[in-house]
Amino acid sequence: MNIIVTGASRGIGAAVCRELANSGGHHLFIISRNLKALEKLKTEILELKKQNLVSVLNFDLSNTDTFPTLISQISSATDFIDILINNAGSIIVKNFEDFTPQDIDQQFNVNYIAPAKLIQSILPLLKSAKSPHVVNISSMSGFQGSKKFKGLSHYSASKAAISSLTECLTEEFKNEIAFNALCPGAVQTEMLEEAFPGYKAPLKPKEIAEFIADFALNGHKFFNGKILPVSLSL
Ligand SMILES: NC(=O)c1ccc[n+]([C@@H]2O[C@H](COP(=O)([O-])OP(=O)(O)OC[C@H]3O[C@@H](n4cnc5c(N)ncnc54)[C@H](OP(=O)(O)O)[C@@H]3O)[C@@H](O)[C@H]2O)c1
Known part of the structure; x- marks a missing residue:
């Protein structure tokens, strides 16, 4: 399968790439701003010797002006994309009255505009795949009726x-x-640690990554257009 994973440098995204790589035979297109971390992940995946290919794409997804370059790099390597996992995310914890316009742009650029524009930009590649699946990593915090958190x-x-x-x-x-969206509850990543220091989440990145990788490969046989809570609590 040809699979794009955004936010692959650490946390859930990196763990999802490892799980996908373990199933073998994929071409992973891994995206983040951290070239060193992506190259390290690429080496790790290639050392598994499971016939995977890795294309490192060192891009800041909040700068959508660079999307034509990003897309041309993907298109030069493949004619189709089977799976897009929009995982890259950003969190800013602040009281509502303290948010600056830049903070708000940052939240919406990374969490909404970038994945939306990425989907739009790769539509021809998705339509050329046999059974394409887009998995958007949302959050329980954006799930209607879920418990909300200050900040x-x-x-x-x-x-x-x-x-x-x-x-x-x-x-x-x-x-x-x-298209499906997964809404994880708390997962013990650097994002969670930075946002809520000391908080202990019930899941490790590898645990949720096993679920996300399997869902990306097989979930579209059972779900379409679903917003699925992936959480141990209400
Ligand atoms: N951890 C949780 O409890 C939790 C719960 C629910 C949902 N989620 C969601 O799950 C996803 C992964 O979260 P995580 O906890 O693994 O977070 P993380 O450890 O902070 O990882 C976030 C990833 O997104 C990438 N990213 C952020 N801004 C970017 C940008 N402008 N351009 C390109 N890449 C960017 C980061 O890469 P670089 O910094 O290298 O660019 C990093 O690889 C996010 O969408 C998050 O909202 C997490």
Whole structure:
């Protein structure tokens, strides 16, 4: 399978890449701003000797002006993309009244605009695949009716936006591309540690990555247009 994973340098994204690589025979297109971390992950994946290919794409997804270059690098390596996992995310924890316009742009650029534009930009590559699947990594914090947390107003709203987009695109591209959104609860990553120091999450990145990797490969046979909570709590 040809698979794009955004936010692959660390946390859930890196763990998902390892799980996919373990299943073998994939071409992974891994994206983040951290070239060193991506190169390290590439070496790790290639050492598995499971017939994987890795293309490192060192891009800042909040700068959508560079998307034509990003897309041309992907297109020069493949004619089709089977799976896009929009995992890259950013969290800013602040009281609502303290958010600057730049903070709000940052939250929506990374969590909503970048994945939306990436989907739009690779539509021809997705449509050329046999059974394409887009998995948007949303969050329980943006899931309707879930418990909300102080300081996460724009994070939660941006995640609700990507969930809603998932449903809308399912309608627009029915019978062509499957779209699903996964809404994880807390996972012990650097993002969580930076946002909520000392908080202990019930899941490790590898644990949720096993689920996400399997869902990306097989979930579209059972789900389409779904916003799925992946959480041990309400
Ligand atoms: N951890 C949790 O408890 C939790 C719960 C629910 C949902 N989620 C979601 O799961 C996803 C992964 O979270 P995580 O906990 O693994 O976070 P993380 O450890 O902070 O990893 C975030 C990833 O996103 C990438 N990223 C951020 N901004 C980027 C940008 N402008 N351009 C390109 N890449 C960018 C980072 O790469 P670089 O910094 O190298 O660019 C990094 O690889 C996020 O969408 C998050 O919202 C996490």
